[in-house]
Amino acid sequence: MSASAAWVEVDTGAVAHNLGAVRDALGPGAHVCAVVKADAYGHGVDLVAPTLIARGVESFGVTSNEEARTVRATGFAGRILRLRAALREEVEDAAGLAGLRPAMRLVSRIAAISAYPAGRTVGYDRTHRLDAPARLAAVPLGYADGYQRALGGRAEVLVRGRRMPVVDRLAMNTLLVDVTCAEDAVIGDEVVLYGAQGAERISGADLEHASGQIAANLYTSWGRLLPRRAISLSA
Structure with missing residues (x-):
């Protein structure tokens, strides 16, 4: 049991599943950019990035230097894209892809x-x-x-x-x-x-x-x- 009175659980298995579902939806040859702005939407860049890297994600999208540093610190040597701010609903719309699972x-x-x-x-x-x-x-x-x-x-x-x-x-x-x-x-x-x-x-x-x-x-x-x-x- 955690020493804290409350905590957040991040299901890295669901993250891996969702990456696979996105790849299946996009089809062969598509490259995936994992958007991890707002500290991976509260899930934690340090927690989800290793799972995404291990499964060959091609690039990461960030909105801060700290997020970029965290991605690099987890061992990613590929392309990091600096995204424009806000428009969170565009990412949320992508969650409508069939088969995605909440990871928190x-x-x-x-x-x-x-x-x-x-x-x-x-x-x-x-x-x-x-x-x-x-x-x-x-x-x-x-x-x-x-x-x-x-x-x-x-x-x-x-x-x-x-x-x-x-x-x-x-x-x-x-x-x-x-x-x-x-x-x-x-x-x-x-x-x-x-x-x-x-x-x-x-x-x-x-x-x-x-x-x-x-x-x-x-x-x-x-x-x-x-x-x-x-x-x-x-x-």
């Missing part, structure tokens, strides 16, 4: 579970009133960690493979999740705020609907503010 999860754990009677107010500023008795789980993640307050009372997370609502206005380092319908939930259970758990998934579209922002505005912040670990779940 935002993960924390339940720190405490408390039972509350109906009528109790809970959360930051005590703005959420319980209509019925409830079990609420405290998760040590808040707006200081890049999980924006706009998600409070609107977003869902995954606990034991099921969707659970975030019920309060987020505090700086804590949020509350209603786990009343998950009687088996216990302290230490994994909480997925973005990404998959079991057969369920919190998608970028879910976050956009809850926050009113593009998902990239959220997950690029997580990559800067939280520790990242490389995993490989996808072949």
Whole structure:
């Protein structure tokens, strides 16, 4: 378990799969430029570049000297392109290619579970009133960690493979999740705020609907503010 209360998991197997899917879609002879601006969209240039290099990516696209240095430091000796700024939606449109897989999860754990009677107010500023008795789980993640307050009372997370609502206005380092319908939930259970758990998934579209922002505005912040670990779940 990470020493941090929350962390970002980057699935390098999914990165490898996505590169293969792009090559298949482009056809023989096409060269691929891996765009790693905004620190690889929060995934971490240092984490994804070795996977891309090992699979023969022909060039990298960056928007800062630091990104270029990181690509070189991972052993890439090929062409690095300095891209023009912004127009993130152009890259996001490319994610519509069939077969691409998200390569990031935002993960924390339940720190405490408390039972509350109906009528109790809970959360930051005590703005959420319980209509019925409830079990609420405290998760040590808040707006200081890049999980924006706009998600409070609107977003869902995954606990034991099921969707659970975030019920309060987020505090700086804590949020509350209603786990009343998950009687088996216990302290230490994994909480997925973005990404998959079991057969369920919190998608970028879910976050956009809850926050009113593009998902990239959220997950690029997580990559800067939280520790990242490389995993490989996808072949």
